[in-house]
Amino acid sequence: xxxxxxxxxxxxxxxxxxxxxxxxxxxxxxxxxxxxxxxxxxxxxxxxxxxxxxxxxxxxxxxxxxxxxxxxxxxxxxxxxxxxxxxxxxxxxxxxxxxxxxxxxxxxxxxxxxxxxxxxxxxxxxxxxxxxxxxxxxxx
Amino acid sequence: xxxxxxxxxxxxxxxxxxxxxxxxxxxxxxxxxxxxxxxxxxxxxxxxxxxxxxxxxxxxxxxxxxxxxxxxxxxxxxxxxxxxxxxxxxxxxxxxxxxxxxxxxxxxxx
Numbered sequence: 001x002x003x004x005x006x007x008x009x010x011x012x013x014x015x016x017x018x019x020x021x022x023x024x025x026x027x028x029x030x031x032x033x034x035x036x037x038x039x040x041x042x043x044x045x046x047x048x049x050x051x052x053x054x055x056x057x058x059x060x061x062x063x064x065x066x067x068x069x070x071x072x073x074x075x076x077x078x079x080x081x082x083x084x085x086x087x088x089x090x091x092x093x094x095x096x097x098x099x100x101x102x103x104x105x106x107x108x109x110x111x112x113x114x115x116x117x118x119x120x121x122x123x124x125x126x127x128x129x130x131x132x133x134x135x136x137x138x139x140x
Numbered sequence: 141x142x143x144x145x146x147x148x149x150x151x152x153x154x155x156x157x158x159x160x161x162x163x164x165x166x167x168x169x170x171x172x173x174x175x176x177x178x179x180x181x182x183x184x185x186x187x188x189x190x191x192x193x194x195x196x197x198x199x200x201x202x203x204x205x206x207x208x209x210x211x212x213x214x215x216x217x218x219x220x221x222x223x224x225x226x227x228x229x230x231x232x233x234x235x236x237x238x239x240x241x242x243x244x245x246x247x248x249x250x
Contacts, residue, residue, distance in 0.1 A: 016163045042192060042223035045159075049194040053162040100232040108203045111195035111231055118230050 004075035014066040014085070019052045022070055026081065029072055033079065039137065043119040044081075050112040051083040051133045059085030059131050069130070081135045089131035092123055143168050145175065151182040151247055157189040160197035169200050173207065181213035182250050186243050188219035198233060205237065214238075218246035 007029050012018040023045050030040040052068065060066040069084040096113040097104060104110065116123050122136040143164075144155045152175045160168060172183060185201070187193075193201075201217070208215045218240045220228060228234040240246035 019161065019163060020159060038223060038226070042226060045192045046194055046227065049159075049161055049192075053194065053196065057162070100230075105232055105236060106202060106206070108199040109195075111198055115195050115227075115230065 004073050004078075004080075007072040007074050009069070009071045011067050011069050014056045014060040014063065014068050016053060016056055018068075019049055019056070022052060023048050026070075026072060029074075030079070033074065033139065035079070035137075035139070043137065044079075047116045047119040047123075047135050048081055048083075050116045051081065051135060054112055055083050055085035055087070055131075055133065058090075059087030061087065075139075077139055079137045079139055083133045083135075084128075084130040087131045089127050090125060092117075092125045092133075143171055145171055148184075148247060151184050151250055152180045153243070153247075154183065154185045155189060156185060156187055159191045159193070160200070161192070161194040162196040165196050165200040168197075169204060172204050176208060176211055176213065181208075181211065183208055183213065183215045184218060184243070184246050184250075185215070186218045186246075187221070187224055188243070190221075190224065193224060193227060198227070198231060202233070202236070214250065216240065216246050216249060218243045 008025060010022060012022060026048050027040050027045055030044050055068045056062065066086045071082045073080040092113060096117060097110045099107065099111045099114045116135065120135045121138045124134045126132050142157050146153055154172060205215045216238045219242065220239060238249065240249060
């Protein structure tokens, strides 16, 4: 990624009420980086909301007392968000469902990972002092 | 973020102000289900004041659409901005819902 800097590094209680504030902060950073309006108003808010809600509701299992960490890292080429929860982790490839097939179209759930992967350039999941989901968006 | 409900003719119109996401989707669901329970059949959700929608917000729309149809009613959507239109196209939900560009057109379509 070359030279990079941390734009923000936050720890929030594992509670969905905190999601919108974090997303707003991330969106502000995107505007400062002069990313395209759609990236700032659609790709990043939706993908980050999905990653945070997965971390809170699935990773941490909506259990009180847990935390979620969010880091934004900026380089010349990329904008990266890392969302870390205290859960056991999951395989992004295995868990992504194509929600556009006829049998899945009317499902009420299962669009989160699909959307993250559609809206970001790369989505990875790995273990590093917790379960990390890393969202990467290439800068123009 | 908030939801306001009003009646235009025989259509229940819901305005979604702000985001429709995991933190508030249940509120929207409950408000619409309450109206459905009262016997309302025609529903229009207007997104002209909406920022973004996440997967759980989309899921609630799918769920409401099913429940309304089961009661013999109809759910229509209006005023998706470019971002929301993209979201519906990515998930192919634009094929599942009847979507109008304006509230007026949506109301006329019932």
